[in-house]
Amino acid sequence: MEGELTVSAMFEQEYLTIAAQKFMSKYPDVNIIINSYVRTEGDNVVGTSEEFSAESYRNQLNTKIMTGKAEDIILTGHLPIHKYINIGVFEDLSNLLSLTPEINSDNYFMNVLEAPKNKDGNIYMLPLMSRFQVVSFDKHLVTDSGKKIEDGMTKISFGKALEFAQELVDNTSRKNTFLMLESGAHLFNYAFRDYFNQFVDINNKKVNIGEKYISLLNHVKDLENNGYFAAKGSIDFYNMEYYFAFNVDFDTQAAFFNLLPDTYTYAMPLSDANGNVYVNPSNSVGINSNSKHKELAWEFIKFLLSEEVQSLPSFYGLGVNKKGFDNSAERILKLYNKDEKVSKEEYRNLLEKWVMEINAYDINDPVISEFIWEESNKFFDGEQSAEEAARILQAKISKYLNE
Known part of the structure; x- marks a missing residue:
């Protein structure tokens, strides 16, 4: 094996650097160059320009693509993937996956690797991590209310979670x-x-920001006006008792707190209104x-998908490789579990259940x-x-989709 390979990433990733070195x-005849738009040097964050933003990174990458100088591998986080796919930037990886026998359901969470598959069966990017969001509810408030989540729920939409909260x-x-x-505004x-897919049909470039959007905005504003949110600066986090009915957290932390006796309960992956649970795209790669x-x-x-890389201490998420997943879960639990209140087995099993x-x-x-944040926040x-x-x-969205 020989040749030079280039990799593009917005942020420097320690595990990626170590993987390239390994x-x-x-393969001594291989040279890998990782071009990170924002990287660290000692205690300083430095970039290729003075403006460290996703927009400036996209502009730089677009210039490379247009001039035929883009890297061989591109980390796809912070990118409008659909636009890149439509102009043919990314290689379809589905055939490569099918021709790699070791990538199978015994060794990998194939539901995660195949999550990006489109209606035509094409896969243009592969998630390296099984990252997702989790909703959980305050156990004290659940006990006070006597309310229960319906039996058999394994995931929950934000709308249903909000109603219960x-x-x-x-x-x-x-x-x-x-x-x-x-x-x-954050809620x-x-x-x-x-309802994103009802508001914005990316594939067909159609937008329907109408009555449903207006009703949703007004509903959340009514909640704000009726005291369902703490006024800015009103909570003394160190000297007063306070409660938040529900929380949206990242997977590994949510699992730990859910397994403690007196914190959260009814924790489960966040889905959309149609029941889809999305893998976070921030650590995905395309060719x-x-x-x-x-x-x-x-x-x-x-190699990035291998147990060796996905078990690295710097690999900060849950792996898609099952042995890497086990190693990550064990390592991450040690960071939280100083008093050993949560067992390794129950923590790992809960995370696996959620990943599935x-x-x-x-x-x-x-x-x-x-766009949504800017206008809704106003x-x-x-x-x-x-x-x-x-x-x-x-x-705004109509113009952008049709540019």
Whole structure:
């Protein structure tokens, strides 16, 4: 095996650097160059320009693509993947996967690896980590209210979680009880994602930011006006008792707190309104369709998916490789479990149960997300009406999708 391979990433990733070094040690005739847009030097964060933003990274990458100088492997986080796929930037990896016998359900969480598969059966990026969001509820408030989640639920949409959390707030006598730590604007962002595919049809470039969006905005604003969120600066986190009915957390931390006796309960993966549980796209890789080193690129991606890499101490998420997953779960639990209140087996089993719920890949365009946050936040700040926010969003997203 020989040749030079280039990798593009917005942020420097220690595990990626170590993996490249290990791969080059195995194959001395291979040279891997990782081009990180933002990296660290000592205690300083440095980048290739003074503006460290996702937009400037995308602009730089777009220039490389247009001039035929883009890297062989591209980490796809922070990118509007659908636009890149539509113009043929990424190689279809489905055939390579099917021709790699060691990548199978005995060794890998295939539901995660195949989550990005589109309606035509093509896979343009592969998640390296099984990362996802989890919703959980305050155990004290659940006990106070006597309310129960319906039997057999293994995942929950944000809308259903919000309804249940409101019942918890309404059925307790405890003071300083609120829906969640975040503001109404942040809560709305989660709620919007429940219906993202109804609002924005990325594949067909259609947008429907209308009455449903306006109603959702007003509903969250009503909750804010009726005291379901703590006023800014009103909570003394060190000297007063307070409660948040529900929480959206990342997988490994949520699992630990759910298994403690007096913290959260009814923890389960967050789904959209249709029951889809999305794998986080931030650590996914694709192969540049114009790469002259596709075979070498695939060999390195296979190495990134291996137990050796996915068991590295710097590999900070749950692996898609099952042995790497076990090693990650054990290592991460040690960071939380100083008093050994949670067993390794129950922690690992809960995480595996949750990972098996993943059935979709989050291709939500970061540019569209920025539009939504900007216009919705103006509504919550009183700078524009819900109708104005809807009208502006409709125009912005429509123009962007059709550029």
